[in-house]
Each structure stands twice: as C-alpha cells, then as structure tokens.
Amino acid sequence: MMARGRIVGTGSTTPRRILTNKELESIVDTSDEWITRRTGIKERRISSNGRGENTSDMATTASLKALQMAGISPETLDMIVVGTVTPDRQFPSAACFVQKALDAGKAMAFDVSAGCSGFLYALSIANNAIGTGNCKNALVIGAERLSGITNWEDRNTCVLLGDGAGAVVLTPSTEPDGILSTHLRSDGNLWDLLYSFDERSKIPDFLDTIETKPFFLKMEGNRLFKKAVSCLAKIAVRALEYHGLSCDSVKLMVPHQANLRIIRAVAERLDIPMDRVYTNIEKYGNTSSATIPIALDEANREGLLKPDDYVLLVTFGAGLTWGASVVRWSP
Ligand code: ACO
Numbered sequence: 001m002m003a004r005g006r007i008v009g010t011g012s013t014t015p016r017r018i019l020t021n022k023e024l025e026s027i028v029d030t031s032d033e034w035i036t037r038r039t040g041i042k043e044r045r046i047s048s049n050g051r052g053e054n055t056s057d058m059a060t061t062a063s064l065k066a067l068q069m070a071g072i073s074p075e076t077l078d079m080i081v082v083g084t085v086t087p088d089r090q091f092p093s094a095a096c097f098v099q100k101a102l103d104a105g106k107a108m109a110f111d112v113s114a115g116c117s118g119f120l121y122a123l124s125i126a127n128n129a130i131g132t133g134n135c136k137n138a139l140v141i142g143a144e145r146l147s148g149i150t151n152w153e154d155r156n157t158c159v160l161l162g163d164g165a166g167a168v169v170l171t172p173s174t175e176p177d178g179i180l181s182t183h184l185r186s187d188g189n190l191w192d193l194l195y196s197f198d199e200r201s202k203i204p205d206f207l208d209t210i211e212t213k214p215f216f217l218k219m220e221g222n223r224l225f226k227k228a229v230s231c232l233a234k235i236a237v238r239a240l241e242y243h244g245l246s247c248d249s250v251k252l253m254v255p256h257q258a259n260l261r262i263i264r265a266v267a268e269r270l271d272i273p274m275d276r277v278y279t280n281i282e283k284y285g286n287t288s289s290a291t292i293p294i295a296l297d298e299a300n301r302e303g304l305l306k307p308d309d310y311v312l313l314v315t316f317g318a319g320l321t322w323g324a325s326v327v328r329w330s331p
Helices: 032-039 055-070 094-102 118-132 188-193 221-242 260-270 288-301
Strands: 004-013 017-020 043-046 079-083 108-112 138-145 163-173 178-186 194-197 216-219 250-255 310-317 321-328
Touching: 004 055, 004 118, 004 288, 032 260, 043 163, 055 079, 055 094, 055 138, 055 163, 055 288, 079 094, 079 118, 094 108, 094 138, 108 118, 118 138, 118 163, 118 178, 118 288, 118 310, 118 321, 138 288, 163 178, 163 288, 178 221, 188 194, 188 221, 221 250, 221 260, 221 310, 221 321, 250 260, 250 288, 288 310
Parallel strands: 079 108, 079 138, 250 310
Antiparallel strands: 004 163, 004 178, 017 043, 138 163, 178 321, 194 216, 310 321
C-alpha cells in the first residue's frame, strides 16, 4: 500500500508586538468598529527588525515546537518546504535558512510561492513525496512577514495583515489516516485581484521597527471576497466527495483566515456550523501562508482534534490560487 503523510507534530509562533485596531486609527481613516464588523480582526502581530523575528526566524521557532511534539530530531528530516511570499531574501530560500538553523543536513529545502495557499501547496508536495517513497520525514511550514509588504497608507489592506509562522511534521503512514488528499487550483487570469506593486511603503513613526521590502501588496478586496467564497465552497465539496464524505463528517474545518465574513459565508454554504470551524483571525489578522498551520497548531494544542477525526483545510490567495485538503487525524 502506498504511504501517505501523517501529521505527528504541530507548532506555531507570532511576534511579540501586538498592533491593535485602535492604534491603526491613528495612521489611516478607519475605526475599531469598522475593522471588527467588516473583518472580525481585533489585533495582529508585527515583527520587529533586529529581534530575531524575520520570516525564517519565525519558521524555525514554529518548527522546533512541531519537532519537539513529534519527537523527531532535525537530522532525520528529508524535506523542508516553506510556503511563503515574504522570504528573508529573494534567494536563498527561507527553507535553506531554516535548514541551517535546525542543522538538518540531510534534508532538501525549498520554498513554494502560491500566495496565501502556499502552506497547502507545500503540504501537497511533501505528502506526494512521502507517497512515492522519495521522502520519509518532512517539515512543512507556512511563514510570513506581511508587515514588510503592507502599504501603511492604504486602509483597504493595512488593517487586514499580520506576521507569524506555523509548521507541521509529517511521517509515513500506511494506515487509513493522515493527509488523505489535497485538491489544488489556480487561475492566473485573475492575477490582478491581488499582487505586489513595485513601491516601498512609508512607515508610521511608531512602527519604525518594521523593515520594508521594495514593494507592497495591492488588492481588489470586493471582487476577491466574492471569488473566495465561491471557490472555497466548491473545492471543499469536491475534496470531500472524492472520499465519499459529506460536510456532516467534518469534525473541524480549518480555513485560511482572511476575513471572518468569508469564513462564515463558506461555512453557511457547506452547512457546517461555526462551532465546527476554527477561527483565530481576531488575534492575528491575515498571515497569508501561516494562517492554516497556526490555526491547526492552536486547535491541536487545545485538544480539539481526536484520532480519526476528519479535518478539512481550505485556502485561497494571490495567483489566484485555492485548494482543500482532507486530513484524517492520527493517533
Ligand atoms: N476603514 C474604514 N473604511 C474602509 C476601510 C477601513 N479600513 N477599508 C475600506 N473602507 C471603506 C471603503 O473605502 C468603502 O467606502 P465607500 O463606500 O465610501 O467607497 C467602504 O468601506 C466599503 O468598501 P468595500 O471594499 O466594499 O468593503 P468590504 O465590505 O468589501 O470589505 C475587505 C473590504 C475587508 C477588504 C473585504 O473586501 C475583504 O476581506 N476582501 C477579501 C480579502 C481577501 O480575501 N484577501 C485575500 C488574501 S490577502 C493576502 O493574500 C495576503
């Protein structure tokens, strides 16, 4: 029987600095009331330059927690793959910096760029490598420092984004558990709904510890919102039907955290009650590739995931890219 990846450890981290909606009121024309009502976000975490909170630093911290939970040492890793659109440098990859920090000499290491869907794309690649026998132990990470690519003068986007990282450790399983499948889609025709614009953002004085990149994110939020809801709902159904499962079988849906209203609309379309949907967007905002592994780690550490539970991961992001993964939680 072909093996598949089983999640044996999860870990996550976010920077110490909390940026509240109230603070944002002092830099753009917005209000705590508007942000909370339209997005569900109350606060987000912001990395500080020089505090060891770069993308690969956060990825390493999250990975160490996941490896500790898994009881696996870094030198046994065959693959390190990071979903990110904000690596420390254009190259080498964030994954290579993680490899160095972990001293994981045996692993192949590389990044995957798929917008907010980066973690699910990375998970799929690692799972397939385990399935073909090319790889045994894999570390899959979603890590972002979006504060460095935020336009701090644009109220349409700066209220949404945050920094953080999450990681999972996969080992092979021949039992009927683990990553059962991942369905991935993309549509490059819609690239201009969310893209990087070549201009450096001006930083407000009180956020001067942010290190900016020479581009920032531009988004057409309203069109993206509608597209997100329909794509997420459709791919979730396709992924479940592939295994002969219904939405009733889903013990916990862990969606990409872009907007609480998107999450609620998808849950409603799937007829999954919100008490079976994990959300933490109020604390972290949208951390792109990091939202799902952070949420998965928090749900796991809160004891919400039991052996044999079906967990549905759904994501959506720049590209456009989107996807869904069905996981049967492992003992
Ligand atoms: N504070 C106050 N008012 C605001 C703010 C703000 N922060 N932002 C926008 N507004 C205003 C607009 O200017 C507009 O005013 P107008 O009617 O006078 O023109 C009004 O609010 C309504 O704007 P909409 O864009 O229609 O507001 P909407 O309800 O769609 O919410 C939002 C905007 C939150 C961006 C939403 O569209 C959204 O979440 N879209 C999807 C985002 C997403 O999924 N992104 C993908 C991932 S992001 C990534 O990859 C990193």
